[in-house]
Amino acid sequence: MALKDVKNRISSVKNIQKITRAMEMVAAARLRRAEQRIEALRPYAGAIRRMTRQAAEAAGNVPSLPILNEHESEDTIALLLVTGDRGLAGAFNSQIVRAGVRAGSQYETEGKSTVWYASGRRGVSSLTFRGRDAKGAYTGFTDRPAYANAREIASDLMAAYVDGEVDRVEIIYNRYISPLTQEVTRETLLPLQHATILEGGEGLGGRAAGEEEGQDHGKHALVEYEPDPDAILERLIPAYVEISIYRALLESTASEHGARMTAMRNASENAGDIIKDLTLEFNRERQAAITQEIMEVVAGAESLV
Template structure:
């Protein structure tokens, strides 16, 4: 049975841990509101851009007889499906429950499935935790490990730099398909690992769909090819930026939930240790009284 000194030390240690987890919960809660607002504000613009480019791409491919030759590589790809670039977005910090582990697991499953089909897989990670996790199993496929936002607000320039790098790799023919893996923010309790194909541009399965779901038609000025050349790199940066914002909001939500659970568990542990401390203290007092009474009777 632990001594009173050991129990006091454990209680003090757990109380210190509870203070830390409670403070981290409050910090995550304060950051969550802003991160959630930015993620939700980015969705309509990114989705509208995707719909407009889909309509534009259908017009161009229809005019060209669906031929890939002459089309931008960000739209049509290389025409092959052999080399896949997977871009995994995680956080730089831990203590966020299964937030980073879920992305690492989803990326491993996707990479394993592609390798099982005989494909070549390349990995590019954003965020220290994703790089550390995937480096253990896919060190041969990991081409680079980029830093995340470090807990600060996500800057569009960061997404733009990553988009420029992916576009340059696509132009150089270093991959055929690029897929983004990130956590989509649903609410504080739920983040969904999501796969988004960036290159070639993913089009809706319904070839007869024009414009957006409301039935609106688009008229383009200047010609479609010129607009595509300008907007495709911009759309790539916007989709990456949106994913980073979703991931940032999901990180704060997951951390707040994890720290809330840790704080409550610490409270339960303190209650158990306090009960054991009181029982041990009472047992020691009872034993000492028995020893005194026994000594007095002996005299």
């Protein structure tokens, strides 16, 4: 490789390294804000869970609300994939798509049909590429999801469930653990498990949603409901579903920024290694060129003697 070509490659790699370092810093700043939003959500999510459980306890038997009715059979499964709008985040998007396609194929081998929903342009485009059209496509907000976005998705999923279009709804997303670790999580969203509401299991609003150990135990204050608990529960159940989706969106956003920050850091380090190798090659080529010129000068001088 000519010296000029090596020098041009070094310059281009340095420019790429500047971009990846800038993207890493942007992702780190956005990650911090995403973590703060998750922390702010936890008290509200915990309150929703407690209120829902207490209202269900006050109502005695869980009322036969359409959203609480479990279908006789589960022939149609809705899968909601939560991905990002952009790439350059390592395996963040691809692992969700792979997990979703794997789950869909498993249901299809069991003779069940699947209905696809996707949040994020990467998920929508990946499903389309694989010949699986998304009935619900939600894009343009993955960098900073709002509660209204979760409400829109929840409304479509609950309507499909109540109308009998789907018998089960599952959500697949990246659960945020740390900037270096994101765990692919698959959860059942509908039908709502009554035991989870009544017994306070590890569903939405458990300790992961903001309850400290020892909280919400012991005796409860006497509560009088106006209107009756059934009517209150009818309003709380949709909020329960919405907050579940909103939590998944926030977890996915934090995971995306963490994955992008890690990917850009690795890219910057790899660029540094390439620059070192190219610089070594450049020096070697330049030394060889200098040595060749010296030999030519010596040979010319000897020919004059």
